[in-house]
Amino acid sequence: MNMYLRLAWRNIWRNKRRSIISIASVLLAVLIALFMRSMQKGTYARAIDNVVSFYTGYIQIHNPGYWDKKSLNKTFAVQESLIENVSSTEYVTHVTPRLEGYGLISGGERTDVGLVIGINPEVENDMTGLEGKLIEGEYLQQGDMGIMLAKGLSDHLDLGIGDTVVILGQGYHDIMAAGKYEIQGLIEFPIKQLNNTMSYLTLEEAQYLFGAYNRLTSLSIMIEGEDKLDEVMNNLGKKYSEDYEIMSWKEMSPELEQGIEADNASGLIMLFILYMVVGFGILGTILMMTMERTREFGVLIAVGMKRGYLRLITLIESIFLSFVGVVLGTILSVPILAYFRSNPIYFTGELAKSMTEFGYEPILAFTLAPGIFLWQAVVVFIIAFIAALYPLWKITRLDAVDAMRSV
Amino acid sequence: MIWSIAWRNVWRNKKRSAIILTAVAFGIWAGLMSNAIMLGASRQMVKSAIETRTSHIQVHREGFRDHHEIDLMIQEPDSVTSVIKSIEGVKAISVRSVLTGMCRSPESGTGVTLFGIKPEDEARVSAIEDKLVDGSFFKDEYRNPIIVGDDLAKKLDVGVGNKIVVNAQDLEGSIAGGAFRVVGIFNTVSSEFDKSNVFALRNDIDEIYELGGGVHEIAVILNSNDMLKTVDEKLKNSLSNLDVATWEEIEPQMSILTGTQKQMSYIFIGIILLALVFGITNTMLMGVLERIRELGVVLSLGMNHFRIFYMILLETIFLSIIGAGGGMLATVGTIAVAGKTGIDLSIVSAGLEAFGMSTMLYPYLPAGEYPVVALMVVVTAVVASIYPGIKAIRLNPVEAIRTY
Numbered sequence: 001m002n003m004y005l006r007l008a009w010r011n012i013w014r015n016k017r018r019s020i021i022s023i024a025s026v027l028l029a030v031l032i033a034l035f036m037r038s039m040q041k042g043t044y045a046r047a048i049d050n051v052v053s054f055y056t057g058y059i060q061i062h063n064p065g066y067w068d069k070k071s072l073n074k075t076f077a078v079q080e081s082l083i084e085n086v087s088s089t090e091y092v093t094h095v096t097p098r099l100e101g102y103g104l105i106s107g108g109e110r111t112d113v114g115l116v117i118g119i120n121p122e123v124e125n126d127m128t129g130l131e132g133k134l135i136e137g138e139y140l141q142q143g144d145m146g147i148m149l150a151k152g153l154s155d156h157l158d159l160g161i162g163d164t165v166v167i168l169g170q171g172y173h174d175i176m177a178a179g180k181y182e183i184q185g186l187i188e189f190p191i192k193q194l195n196n197t198m199s200y201l202t203l204e205e206a207q208y209l210f211g212a213y214n215r216l217t218s219l220s221i222m223i224e225g226e227d228k229l230d231e232v233m234n235n236l237g238k239k240y241s242e243d244y245e246i247m248s249w250k251e252m253s254p255e256l257e258q259g260i261e262a263d264n265a266s267g268l269i270m271l272f273i274l275y276m277v278v279g280f281g282i283l284g285t286i287l288m289m290t291m292e293r294t295r296e297f298g299v300l301i302a303v304g305m306k307r308g309y310l311r312l313i314t315l316i317e318s319i320f321l322s323f324v325g326v327v328l329g330t331i332l333s334v335p336i337l338a339y340f341r342s343n344p345i346y347f348t349g350e351l352a353k354s355m356t357e358f359g360y361e362p363i364l365a366f367t368l369a370p371g372i373f374l375w376q377a378v379v380v381f382i383i384a385f386i387a388a389l390y391p392l393w394k395i396t397r398l399d400a401v402d403a404m405r406s407v
Numbered sequence: 408m409i410w411s412i413a414w415r416n417v418w419r420n421k422k423r424s425a426i427i428l429t430a431v432a433f434g435i436w437a438g439l440m441s442n443a444i445m446l447g448a449s450r451q452m453v454k455s456a457i458e459t460r461t462s463h464i465q466v467h468r469e470g471f472r473d474h475h476e477i478d479l480m481i482q483e484p485d486s487v488t489s490v491i492k493s494i495e496g497v498k499a500i501s502v503r504s505v506l507t508g509m510c511r512s513p514e515s516g517t518g519v520t521l522f523g524i525k526p527e528d529e530a531r532v533s534a535i536e537d538k539l540v541d542g543s544f545f546k547d548e549y550r551n552p553i554i555v556g557d558d559l560a561k562k563l564d565v566g567v568g569n570k571i572v573v574n575a576q577d578l579e580g581s582i583a584g585g586a587f588r589v590v591g592i593f594n595t596v597s598s599e600f601d602k603s604n605v606f607a608l609r610n611d612i613d614e615i616y617e618l619g620g621g622v623h624e625i626a627v628i629l630n631s632n633d634m635l636k637t638v639d640e641k642l643k644n645s646l647s648n649l650d651v652a653t654w655e656e657i658e659p660q661m662s663i664l665t666g667t668q669k670q671m672s673y674i675f676i677g678i679i680l681l682a683l684v685f686g687i688t689n690t691m692l693m694g695v696l697e698r699i700r701e702l703g704v705v706l707s708l709g710m711n712h713f714r715i716f717y718m719i720l721l722e723t724i725f726l727s728i729i730g731a732g733g734g735m736l737a738t739v740g741t742i743a744v745a746g747k748t749g750i751d752l753s754i755v756s757a758g759l760e761a762f763g764m765s766t767m768l769y770p771y772l773p774a775g776e777y778p779v780v781a782l783m784v785v786v787t788a789v790v791a792s793i794y795p796g797i798k799a800i801r802l803n804p805v806e807a808i809r810t811y
Binding site for chain 1: 422423426427429430433434437438441474476507508509511513514515516517518519561562564574575576580582598659660663664667675678679681682683685686688689690692693696752
């Protein structure tokens, strides 16, 4: 085997320039592909992380039928045992109870529609880092009677800290919900839609406002990471799916999941095209290497070389040619990707604004997950095998006598 | 003469040339098709935005678009509409009152924008009537009829014939509530729009929220989007005290997105061509190396270096342009078929609808794109020919004729 490897290696370097150009084309493709995949995967992870840790959590538990209707009539009564049991499920890091409903939020002259969310301030902060988004005033504490408004909402209502808002809405079993609250904090969200609608009360105040004593719309659950999602969903499903509706972020934010899938698919198609083009280049080189050695093949077969070994050598040549490009490309890419991983690209100007309006953080993040590198190697091996088909076929058909006579 | 020599040289090694031709053709086809798909998608996005949300131009009181303040009404709407109607290119207008409020059913409640319209005017301006999936466009005799989006209807758990209540601030600043009967349900490509917009009769709105006949918005549809700039300028001049906004100003993210998509597709074609440079260079280099003896002969016979380089360059351009031509023909063919039948993307539809895109995609490529790409291919060929060309003219004639 060792000898065949050495033969193949030397054959590649017979025409140095040609091989270097071929290897360079693979190297370039690998660099571009790695850059693109790292950027896509990194940005998806960031987007998922944003959505999940901003608000929804990885998983939510509701009363059956709540998600479609978002109705306060589809709330469920809190049982301490449920929260405790869910918290102690493997990989679950946080469980936070919420009660939320829409209401007209009125301050002096102006009125706007907002989402009123009752939270357990401490747990909510542990899970979503809500306190970090506070830009003015005081963060809610257990027992506080005040309200925290998103900045866009307070700007529109033309209110600040210390002002009073009136909330009118529809409560549990269609009772009239009405309450008066002092603004004690302002919160800024990067996503416009959230920034224009969110307002926070303590859970107890919200339950009082909506007349939904001791009831919740959802339990929001954080887990250790996206890769544990299926397992936790399974475990929770076994225990609670009869009495509750258990949804993952993929079901709650189908736009995000399918947006990611669509983008991922278009990225893969682009890379497929790129690799096809590079593949043709490799095929051309292998074709040349085969044609100029027709005579040599003939001699080797005539003196008794087994065709099988000859095929093996040409296959190894093709793989070497591609593989050197993959290895060099990967080595070159690591410092570049590592740099961008710690220094993600931020969009600026109009584009950033429009991304924010669509609910995306204007950022290109990168990842160094091993999966993207492994994938390159697999693709390039496939190209090498396909490119090697021509010489394999040629060797099978080769007539030693004819071949020796050719130039 | 150099031209015909170069042309024949291309076909010396047919297999080799065929491989690189296929590579170029495939690359160009794939690049142009991805461009066409992106352009088709953004054209559809713009079209549906104009049809359902923004119209071509909207006129408001200065500042109304920021927060929909109820008291920022258009003064003397009749004279404003007659000014708009008198401008050439204006096809239809719809005068609307616009309120922000809470929409409730016994089941649930959510925030909505309530439009007060005149059905016969609105039908000429927006495509909401065509997008109805249930009920009719204010044809039945009901008190306070209202038309809602399908996503909203589902959330409120209401259907045609059911009642909903819309609470909103009236002119006095107090909250007024009106009960409406759902007479129609629409489904546009944008689920965001369907979730939060409802249409009722302007007279009813006027009465319930005591607007005193005031209106907030005049939506203008033009004969074609090409007239946007000229009509916009005229309107901005003659209605200088009002806020005249084109769809590009109302939804700036739309024009930015389409612009970004265009850049992206050029970058992608650029990457493909960059990858092709290597393949083409290699092919040409082989072509030169196997002709060392021949090149040595013509050099010693006194053919000048510039002409040799020129020949290699021409060969490369022929090779690339034939491939690119094939790719472009394939693109024209593919678009002719797919542009009619459409490409079904319903597997990922929810994701697309959130962006206001339709699930059927019709690729589209303006004729102007082809020459641009052809030029990019020629530049690629020139770049690819440099190394083999230099290799050829650096040959030492005496050594070269002894090779082989």
